[in-house]
Amino acid sequence: MADPMRIRAQAQGDKTTVRVLMSHEMETGQRKDSAGKTVPAWFIQEVSAAHNGKTVMTAQWGPSVAKNPFLQFVIKGAKAGDKVAISWKDNKGDSRSDEAVVS
Secondary structure, eight states: OOOOOEEEEEEETTEEEEEEEOOOOOBOSOOBOTTSOBOOOBOEEEEEEEETTEEEEEEEOOTTSOSSOEEEEEEESOOTTOEEEEEEEETTSOEEEEEEEOO
16 A cells, blocks of 8 residues: 555635645556556546545546645645545555544
């Protein structure tokens, strides 16, 4: 399993800005290793975010997203103490879920 995501959720008025740093190699499938063999594609395909258990965002990603991707989005109506959960699934079936409390 991948390293934990670094999630920061900060409320400001009625909007909460969520910043997520994911740890993932994100191989495109086009790079070659030192022996000249193609490195297989390995990338995050689906990302979702939930606020207090309700899905607020989903995204479909592909091989063009950079290594260790950063994601930022805004949730309306979240307040301090609420929970924000982020999860992803990659093309090899690996997945990761982490959550943070809005500050």
